[in-house]
Amino acid sequence: MKILFLCHRMPYPPKRGGKIRPFNMIRHLSRSHEVTVATLARTPQEWADAQELRRYCPDLHVGRVSWLGSWARFGLFGLTGRPATFGYFHSPALSRSVQRLLATRGFDAILVHCSSMGPYVGTHRGSRKVMDFGDADSAKWTEYSKTASFPFSWGFRVEGQRVREAERRLGAQFNACSVNAPRERDELASYVRTPISVIPNGVDLEYFQPAPTSGRGHIRNRIIFTGNMSYRPNVDAVRHLVAAVLPWIRREIPDVQLYIVGMDPSPAVRRLADGDRVVVTGRVEDVRPHFDSAAVAVAPLRVARGLQNKVLEAMAMRVPVVASPAAFEGISAVAGQDLLVATEAREFSRDVVTLLRDPAARERFAAAGRACVESNHNWSRLLERLEDLVAGGDQLAASARPSSH
Known part of the structure; x- marks a missing residue:
């Protein structure tokens, strides 16, 4: 044609x-x-x-x-x-x-x-x-x-x-x-x-796949949010994350690091930077090394339409995901099996803390997430x-x- x-x-x-x-x-x-x-x-x-x-x-x-x-x-x-x-x-x-x-x-x-x-x-x-x-x-x-x-x-x-x-x-x-x-x-x-x-x-399953074990190293207690950081729903999500979710996580894990990875961070996003506690990277040539270094990916979007690529990419990279219901919408996955879905700030923080503390749970969700996108989002x-x-x-x-x- x-x-x-x-x-x-x-x-x-x-x-x-x-x-x-x-x-x-x-x-x-x-x-x-x-x-x-x-x-x-x-x-x-x-x-x-x-x-x-x-x-x-x-x-x-x-x-x-x-x-x-x-x-x-x-x-x-x-x-x-x-x-x-x-x-x-x-x-x-x-x-x-x-x-x-x-x-x-x-x-x-x-x-x-x-x-x-x-x-x-x-x-x-x-x-x-x-x-x-x-x-x-x-x-x-x-x-x-x-x-x-x-x-x-x-x-x-x-x-x-x-x-x-x-x-x-x-x-x-x-x-x-x-x-x-x-x-x-x-x-x-x-x-x-x-x-x-x-x-x-x-999701491009050939591109978004984790580095071999020898080249992959999670940074202990690092969580990651990815996306275009001038996009209004992403800006709202990370501001909510830093203001309402991160304090609860820090009560349990004081040395937690948040990496906000994505192009064109707005002034409101740049102001969230806090030394090595909250890092705003700006544009990166390749997001995969950031996924490889993260223990957990978070997607606490409160306003979202359609299907979130950030969630699919994290799952493909074998990074366990905690998502809001809005970020989970439309993804052919099972909540509680392929990823975790949480609504309120304390519930969201509790799920993140659970994954950071439990290597076996991280590996279970990492494997299930990759298998899910291979089956349903090819x-x-x-x-x-x-x-x-x-x-x-x-x-x-x-x-x-x-x-x-």
Whole structure:
């Protein structure tokens, strides 16, 4: 098949949530199909990354957008009643490129990742179109509004309403839709009538595997949180972790170390640094050595949509995980067997302390977590379902009905 793939962020390197899923889709589909990719680059580094991406998809079309232009369109869209985030991801140059491609290439299918890219091809006819929402973005903005202070709470609520209407409208323009977790499907299915399939996130099991025993050394009493540290839910999670959970852990294990590992830490995250007690690394070239040195991975997210790559990656690296219910959502695992799930701060701290003190329990959860992702979150197997959906396997979507709970 000839497939046009659109995504809102340069999907390389696949080291953050918004890049991991589209990169793996591109890599999988390009093995058997002719894939053309249209995406955005905001920085010189992303432009350089685009050249690396050509190894997987030589036919790559990139719209270069500036910081000023993105925020100007963000404001313009917001002031004219449209989703402001759609303006942020709108590039007139990329739109023209996409229209030229649609007029000249005769694509069999169009696959769009993220609702903000839907308008680029929404009215096109003549190709099968699949919208991979990933998450229900409208619900994310609504959740943000519940914890933000005015005027941000108002702005987030309005954005949620506008994105919801856009999701409803886009759903009607596509032949099939997909999301990464049942919760997202159930949310969207209440107003999107097009069939919605659940295609969970996977993990690169060849890349994310622990170092050989000889090269691996846990640092005693070190715990780790990973993620893009400018992303609002991650910022909230580590602030909550340091303020509400870590003090309880320190009462039992005074020398516990917390490593916050991830790019672009916000000022609020940087302020959490406390010598070798709380270490904020910033961007790292390779997260795997940090996993190898950690005794426990934590994911105390209070606001989360979709499926958390940080949890899958830790499990693949054989690091036992303690997660909140929000971070556990959508993962095909058994709480209490493959990882620990805790809600309240004291319960969360108790589970972390138990793992830090009990090497046998750590090894048990480490082995179970790795086996779980090998069975349930293998990208190759999961993306065979995407390939079927793009090719016209509507029976997959039709069978994916909302759950009753």
